[in-house]
Amino acid sequence: MIDVRRMQILRAVVGSGSVTAAAARLGYTPSAVSQQVATLEKEAGIALLERVGRGVRPTAAGLLLTEHAAAIGRQVAEAETALADLREGRTGRLSVRYFATVGAPLVAPALARLRRDRPGVRVELRLTGSSDPLPEVARGEADLALVVRPHEGSVDGVRLEHLLDDPYRAVLPKGHPLATRRVVDLAELADEPWVRSEWPGPCLDAVVDACAAAGFRPDFVVDSEDYATAQGFVAAGLGIGMIPLTGLRSPHPGVVVRKVRRPEPVRAVHAAVRDTAPDTPALRGLLDALRDAAVQ
Incomplete structure (x- = not known):
């Protein structure tokens, strides 16, 4: 097998025109360079240099290996540059999972900042829907996920970093007896x-647990898969709803939204990352951007 390091020594000899000049350039002794070239010739099974006066010139085989050594040198330099870019966070790829209501207030501004600060980082963004993204994070299939969990900390190898508390609001049909109130006690909705x-x-769970603390269990008469549809059912007078503030960016014209107390249901939004995930500049930059978006 041909040694790549010796190929680079041959390249230096050919480029310098003599063993002595190559040795000075590389910081070796002339005898060490000669030995390396002789070993390379044995590996190649053919002469690589021929003497010309006080110098040397490559044979056809020597020229061939020199050209390949130059190509390898360029590839190594490119690899080192790419590695440095990745290490410094100038490039990279992140896989992110999120749920719909944090898309506009958290994910969009965070990704806009990441794109501005680190334009070479590519982000694969996927909506989770009803599925739990934590197993994907734990397996390393996703770098970060936005999730709702009661507490921060570590869960099954995944670290949860608190971003914001998202309080729920009572959504009432217009004309409801409680619609004239600015704040509604949760027990009044029992x-x-x-x-x-x-x-x-x-x-x-955040809603049901708050209702339990107020002394009742809500009687769900209609099921809905999203906040917009739920507001439509409420506007039609089929019941009252409880929707988090981030899900009420476009209230239905047929409903009123009121604060809730005693207690106020709140869901805690966290960023989930693998405990053993490398602390790369790209991932750190995205987390910082999400934290800043959460306090806006």
Whole structure:
């Protein structure tokens, strides 16, 4: 097998025109350079240099290896540059999972900042819907996911970093007896029919747990898969709803939105990353951008 390092020594000899000049350029002794070239000739099975006066010139085989050594040198230099770009966060690829209601307030401004600060970083963005993205993060199939969980910390090898608390609001049909109130006690909604606007999971748990603390369990009479549809059911008078503030960016004209207290249901939004994930500049930059977006 031909040694790549010796090929570069041959390239230096050919480029310098003599063993002595190449040795000075490389910081070796002339005898060490001669030995390396002799070993390379044995590996190649053919003469690589011929003497011309006080110098040397490459044979056809020597010229061939010199050309390949130059190509390898360029590829190594390109690899080193690409590695430095990746190490410094100038390039890279991130796979991100998110749920719909944090898209506009968190994900969009965070990605806009990341694109501005690190334009060479590519982001694969995927909406999770009702699926739990934590297993994907744990397996390394996603670099970061936005999730709703009660507490920050570590769960099954995934680190949760708190971004924001998203309070729920009561959504009432216009004309409802409580619509004239600015703030509604949660217990006042105990006897109402409810429109469920959440998939079973942490988001719905935040509402059900708050209702339990107020002394009742909501009577869900209509199921909905999204907040816009839920508002339509509420506007039609089929029940009242409970929707987080980030899901009320476009309230239905047929509903009123009121604060809730005693207690106020709140869902906690976290960024989830693998515990063992490398602390790359790209991932760190995205986390910083998400934190800044959360406080806007």
